[in-house]
Amino acid sequence: MKLIDLNSDGGIGANSLYVQLGDFHLVIDSGLHPKKSGREAAPDLSPLEGVKLDLIIITHCHLDHIGSLPLLMRRYPDVPVIMTPASRILIERMLHNSVSVMTREREEKGTPDYPLFTRDEVNRGLARMYAQPTGHAKKFSGAKDEIEFILHPAGHIPGAAAVEVIHKHRRLFFTGDVLFNTQRIIPGAKFPSARFDTLVTETTRGATESTPGVTxxxxxxxxxxxxxxxxxxxxxxxxxxxxxxxxxxxxxxxxxxxxxxxxxxxxxxxxxxxxxxxxxxxxxxxxxxxxxxxxxxxxxxxxxxxxxxxxxxxxxxxxxxxxxxxxxxxxxxxxxxxxxxxxxxxxxxxxxxxxxxxxxxxxxxxxxxxxxxxxxxxxxxxxxxxxxxxxFELSGHADREELLAYAVQCNPRSIVLTHGDPPARAWFMEQLREKLPNAKVLDPVPLQSYLV
Structure with missing residues (x-):
């Protein structure tokens, strides 16, 4: 698998991953950085130059994961976008709201690039957005290669999903943003207890110690x-x-x-x-x-x-x-x-x-x-x-110990760290090297290409 983190600053921001499996090319998420403005807030799509993209998958509808999706769709006008049914209901309202926020920022701050896309562009793109129920396998064919993928409930927010990808004899798992605990409005994540060749995991709370007795x-x-x-x-x-x-x-x-x-x-x-x-x-x-x-x-x-x-x-x-x-x-x-x-x-x-x-x-x-x-x-x-x-410890993200335990259970050959600040990733790097000494643990430099 070839992987590139398109979030130019790394950390938590314009979340977007490019993945190549044989001759199949997909992008998972396309967000906006909440602390940046204009084009700088979007992922850097330059590594995709010359790539014939086959598929876009959205894990959930927070703007740091979908906020630049119309820009990616503009570059690839025929590529389908897959998400859960709940996300398909939410995404239209979220993207329209993003246009409103960007328009207001242009007026208040004079940001010349805003809005990065229009309401009409959002509306036209809806026809290419498809709902895929969780737990159902679906095959997609590229020019030469084929993948099979399954979306799994990830807790976090309604519609949030992890992505399991099967390519030939390899199994890969992308957690997305995950919460294992049940919330008042949705159940917790339900992840497969399988062994994966590669695990790509969020690390948001890696620097947050659990407090005994706090639930x-x-x-x-x-x-x-x-x-x-x-x-x-x-x-x-x-x-x-x-x-x-x-x-x-x-x-x-x-x-x-x-x-x-x-x-x-x-x-x-x-x-x-x-x-x-x-x-x-x-x-x-x-x-x-x-x-x-x-x-x-x-x-x-x-x-x-x-x-x-x-x-x-x-x-x-x-x-x-x-x-x-x-x-x-x-x-x-x-x-x-x-x-x-x-x-x-x-x-x-x-x-x-x-x-x-x-x-x-x-x-x-x-x-x-x-x-x-x-x-x-x-x-x-x-x-x-x-x-x-x-x-109050009511985060929508899993505790670091839970994610670590899941990684150990999966026993992957390689692990990629995403969606976390440097101290959070450093904790996971140290713990995973200790718990899974035979696994290759990678904290990818943004925009650099890796074979995983």
């Missing part, structure tokens, strides 16, 4: 307790979330807590893309049965639209629980504005419930100390950090 259940209880204490002292709670998956998971947790009279009576605010996706989850639940989330949850919670009059640096006019994006407090998002409004008062709380890049405003806030000055640069607001800032 998903105990963290959900702690989150609800933190919300209750904050509201009872007169404060508001901000829960920054990713619009796809994380917002709906948190709403389901709050719904369960309220149903069993464990959650304080306070208004819940949300709006934007996450609410639209809730409608799509309702559709997915009815059509596929793979999601345990309906609009009834939001109705019974009495979720209100986030007030539009929130001003950075000024406390919000309504006390409540704010479940809003972006999950990492990216500048000029509702969560960023609300964080700048709550940070100065000890009565408020900011609760992080997912992965937070250390270089984002959310990462900076988690690293800051109480009482220190904190600058919300994009809002031109500087405060002394007094609010309660908490991180």
């Amino acid at each position: 998903r259940s105990t963290e959900m209880i702690r989150l609800v307790d933190t919300i209750n204490a904050t509201i009872q002292r007169g404060g508001s709670v901000l829960i920054p979330v990713f619009a796809l998956g994380r917002m709906q998971e948190i709403m389901a947790i709050l719904h369960d807590a309220r149903k069993f009279h464990k959650l304080v009576d306070a208004p819940i605010f949300a709006s934007g893309l996450g609410m639209d996706i809730a409608d799509l989850f309702d559709d997915i639940a009815k059509k596929t049965g793979t999601v345990h989330f309906t609009r009834t949850i939001l109705k019974e919670l009495g979720v209100r639209k986030t007030p539009r009059d929130t001003v950075a640096g000024k406390e919000p006019g309504q006390q409540g629980i704010y479940v809003v994006s972006a999950g990492m407090l990216v500048e000029r998002t509702p969560s960023y504005t609300l964080a700048a409004s709550l940070a100065a008062s000890p009565k408020h709380s900011i609760c992080f419930v997912g992965y937070c890049d250390p270089d984002t405003p959310g990462g900076h806030l988690l690293a800051a100390r109480s009482g220190e000055p904190f600058l919300f640069e994009a809002a031109n607001v500087k405060v002394k950090l007094r609010c309660q800032v908490e991180r």
Whole structure:
């Protein structure tokens, strides 16, 4: 197998892998880097020059995995794109939203390349996007060679899939983004217990140590307790979330807590893309049965639209629980504005419930100390950090020990590390060399070609 990481910065960003098996050529995912703008945010497709691509596979619909898909499809106008049925329902809304965000950034920041593609281009591309149910083998033929592939449920978010590929007598497995634990809205990953020749694994939480006694259940209880204490002292709670998956998971947790009279009576605010996706989850639940989330949850919670009059640096006019994006407090998002409004008062709380890049405003806030000055640069607001800032281990990614155990179980001849920052990959490299001394472990340099 020939493999090239097309994410020019490596790490977690414009996720995209080019894979050649004999004379069969495929690309897995085509994302956008969340911290970059313009063409620099997209994968570098120059290694594909002269390649006759046969197939594109999408693992899931987060923008760091699909955000540049129309660019790849533009270069290869006849190549089919395969994904799960749930992802096929989600992808249209996600890509249209990306056009809206890029158009707004062009107006606000003057980014000349934006939007990288248009709504019409998204609409035209939908005819080439096909749903493939998980657990069903499908064969695809290239000019000379043929592959067989199977999508496997990967947890993480609705529609997320790992990819098993069989070429001649070789078996390869790409985990994609994976969570083995069951969430409120979807089951955990169901991976095959087979031996693979090559394993390509995500490494997101490789630098995160597990805390003894901390489970998903105990963290959900702690989150609800933190919300209750904050509201009872007169404060508001901000829960920054990713619009796809994380917002709906948190709403389901709050719904369960309220149903069993464990959650304080306070208004819940949300709006934007996450609410639209809730409608799509309702559709997915009815059509596929793979999601345990309906609009009834939001109705019974009495979720209100986030007030539009929130001003950075000024406390919000309504006390409540704010479940809003972006999950990492990216500048000029509702969560960023609300964080700048709550940070100065000890009565408020900011609760992080997912992965937070250390270089984002959310990462900076988690690293800051109480009482220190904190600058919300994009809002031109500087405060002394007094609010309660908490991180809850409710990540959509598997613990490193679980992924390590799966790698050992697969006993592959070679292992490729992806989707992780350098410290995370370094942990996996060290552990895999110890646990699987006969395996070739590769942390690929972006844009370099490897025979695996």
